[in-house]
Amino acid sequence: MTIVVPDEYKYLYVYDKDHPILKFPHDALRTPSKAVAKVTKKQQILVDSMLRIMRQAHGVGLAAPQLGIHERVIVIAPQGKQMALINPKVVSSSGTAVGEEGCLSIPGLYGDVERPETVVVEAMDRKGREMTLEMTGMSARVVQHEIDHLDGVLFIDKVQASTLHWIHPYSDEE
Ligand code: ZN
Numbered sequence: 001m002t003i004v005v006p007d008e009y010k011y012l013y014v015y016d017k018d019h020p021i022l023k024f025p026h027d028a029l030r031t032p033s034k035a036v037a038k039v040t041k042k043q044q045i046l047v048d049s050m051l052r053i054m055r056q057a058h059g060v061g062l063a064a065p066q067l068g069i070h071e072r073v074i075v076i077a078p079q080g081k082q083m084a085l086i087n088p089k090v091v092s093s094s095g096t097a098v099g100e101e102g103c104l105s106i107p108g109l110y111g112d113v114e115r116p117e118t119v120v121v122e123a124m125d126r127k128g129r130e131m132t133l134e135m136t137g138m139s140a141r142v143v144q145h146e147i148d149h150l151d152g153v154l155f156i157d158k159v160q161a162s163t164l165h166w167i168h169p170y171s172d173e174e
Contacts, residue, residue, distance in 0.1 A: 001156045003109065006166060012107040020053055021066050024106045030152040033063075033070040035087050039128030043073060047084040047126045050075045054082075058169075059104045061142040063149030066105050074146035078139040085123035088147050091132075093119045099141050100163075101155045108166050111159035115144050 003024065005013055013023040022028050036043055046064065054062040054075055064073040072087045095117030102110045118136040121143055125131055135143055145155055156164075 001159070001161065003106070003156055005108075009108040009166060009168075012169070021057060021062070021104050022068055024103075024154070024156075026105075028065060028068045028070070029105055029149070029154060031065060031070055032152045033065050033072045033150040035072050036124075039086055039124055039126070043071070043086060044126050046071070046073055047075060047086075051077075051082055051084070054104075057104050060138075061146040062104060063146045065149055065152070072150045074143070074150065076139070076142045076146060078142040084126045085121065085143070085146075086126070086128070088121050088123035088143065088150075090116075090119045090144065090147060091122050097137075097141070098160070099138075101141065101145055101159070102169070103145070103155055106154065106156065107169050109156070109164060110167055111155070111161075111164040113141075113145075113155050113158050114160070115141055115158075119144060121147075 015023055050062050054077065060078050061076040064071045074088055075084050093116030096114055097117035098112050098114045100110055101113045117140060119140045121133045121135060123131055
């Protein structure tokens with residue numbers, strides 16, 4: 001999939017101290033992330049900054065490689081409830097659902113992606129406690145999108161090409 005960013009969206013593709021999310025086509029977005037061997041204060045600090053950056057960007061999910069950090073850490077907030085998952089892994093899935101996705105690393109671009117409708121995910125929380133979560137609907141979509149980031153996979157790799165379209169994302173900064 002070749003993505004050409006239209007001129008009027010290029011101002012969204014900045015990366016600096018105030019815009020710490022890497023933007024397509026940065027190589028770091030294609031680099032697989034390594035499992036976290038042990039959850040320490042370092043991951044807790046990472047999670048806290050990821051949650052803050054996700055909120056500032058009005059996102060529902062963010063993966064560490066989007067900040068150039070190749071550790072298997074994601075944060076999600078599909079229904080406003082924030083959650084961190086360390087070493088998340090889909091252990092089973094069922095059904096299929098098609099829904100629209102976008103990505104904080106590809107601002108302005110949206111399209112439909114088919115994914116399993118329900119997933120069971122094993123992960124650790126920010127304290128290193130193991131958990132198993134069953135997710136369906138929007139939560140399942142967001143968690144799968146973010147886990148894909150940990151493998152260097154972007155939604156444009158799975159999108160139904162004919163549904164891709166550009167819309168100006170809402171932003172406080174405009
Ligand atoms: Zn994304």
